Amino acid sequence: SQQGEEDPQALSIQEGENATMNCSYKTSINNLQWYRQNSGRGLVHLILIRSNEREKHSGRLRVTLDTSKKSSSLLITASRAADTASYFCATLPSGYSTLTFGKGTMLLVSP
Amino acid sequence: EPEVTQTPSHQVTQMGQEVILRCVPISNHLYFYWYRQILGQKVEFLVSFYNNEISEKSEIFDDQFSVERPDGSNFTLKIRSTKLEDSAMYFCASSAGGTDTQYFGPGTRLTVL
Numbered sequence: 001s002q003q004g005e006e007d008p009q010a011l012s013i014q015e016g017e018n019a020t021m022n023c024s025y026k027t028s029i030n031n032l033q034w035y036r037q038n039s040g041r042g043l044v045h046l047i048l049i050r051s052n053e054r055e056k057h058s059g060r061l062r063v064t065l066d067t068s069k070k071s072s073s074l075l076i077t078a079s080r081a082a083d084t085a086s087y088f089c090a091t092l093p094s095g096y097s098t099l100t101f102g103k104g105t106m107l108l109v110s111p
Numbered sequence: 112e113p114e115v116t117q118t119p120s121h122q123v124t125q126m127g128q129e130v131i132l133r134c135v136p137i138s139n140h141l142y143f144y145w146y147r148q149i150l151g152q153k154v155e156f157l158v159s160f161y162n163n164e165i166s167e168k169s170e171i172f173d174d175q176f177s178v179e180r181p182d183g184s185n186f187t188l189k190i191r192s193t194k195l196e197d198s199a200m201y202f203c204a205s206s207a208g209g210t211d212t213q214y215f216g217p218g219t220r221l222t223v224l
Contacts, residue, residue, distance in 0.1 A: 030210045042217035043154070043202060088154065090213075097142060097209035098167050101154040 006089055006102040014110055019076040021105040023089030024069075030092045032065060032072050033099065036085045043088070046074070051094075079109045113137045115216035117203050123222045124193055132188045132219045134203030143186045144204040144213060145178065147171070154202065160186065161209070193223045 007022045023032070034046040049056045049065045049072065056063050062075040076083055086106050090099040116135045124130050136143050145157040158168040160178055177189045186205075190197055200220050204213040 033212065035215070040200075040220075043204075043215040045212055045214055048212050090154075092210060096167065097159050097161075097206075098144070098156040098169075099146075099154075099213060100156070101146075103153050 006087070006105045008105060009103070010106045010108070012108045012110065013079055015079060015081055017079055017109075019079050019083070019107055019109070021074045021087050021089075021107070023072045023074070023102055025072075025089075025091045025100075026070060028094045029067075030094050030096075032063075033090045033092070034061075034063060034072075034074050035088045035090060035101075037088065037104070038085045046087075076107075079107075081109050081111045083107060084109045115203055115205055115214050117201075117216035117219050119219060120217065121220045121222070123224065126195055126223055127192050130190050130193055130221065132190075132201050132203075132221070134186045134188070134216055135184050136186055136203065136205030137207075137214060138184070140205035140207050140214075142166075142206045142209055142211075142213075143178075143180070144206075145188045146202045146204065146215075147199040148202065148218075149196075149199045157188070157201075166209075190221075193221075195223050197221060198223045 031050045033048045035043040047058050047063050049063050060077045065072045086104040088104045090101045118133045143160040148154045156169050158172045159166045175191045179187050200218045202218045203216040206213045
């Protein structure tokens, strides 16, 4: 079955450092979306990358997609303490409109 | 900026009771969804809704669940007879198109005692 799995499960860095999170999936997709969730709160959409795109930027975020390897990465540059949250990738399988979420990466950014 | 809203933010109910969770999707969106997240687990898809009917549903979405769009703005999820294992955060989402960004609401935390 379709799965997005993030790696690492947890990441601890200092403010100013870059954070890289990876996501792997198993079947063909229409797009892949990254979300952020602060503890016990809602899901905030960060960026969507379509299957025919290889890289997208939004502010301090950079997302790559390699459909041949069925993987994506999210890079947060110059991290801030406010970036502390869980980050999820969610894949939209081809032919469907439902997202499949991974387990997420917990990012802790220390001042 | 338009956003998805959900009420209530927290609902506590007794096992066997019916609950209705409410959502107001973004006004010009055509696709609506419910997801849930059991504490410490993945976000799971429940159901999608388009053109006044269910378009997809998961195995979780059994006969105890139903969705409705009673008017032009609200989108509801009803659980007829709640079970302990229904305790979770329930998220509503909406999108303009079926392959577009899905915007999530803040969630309703359902606690079944």
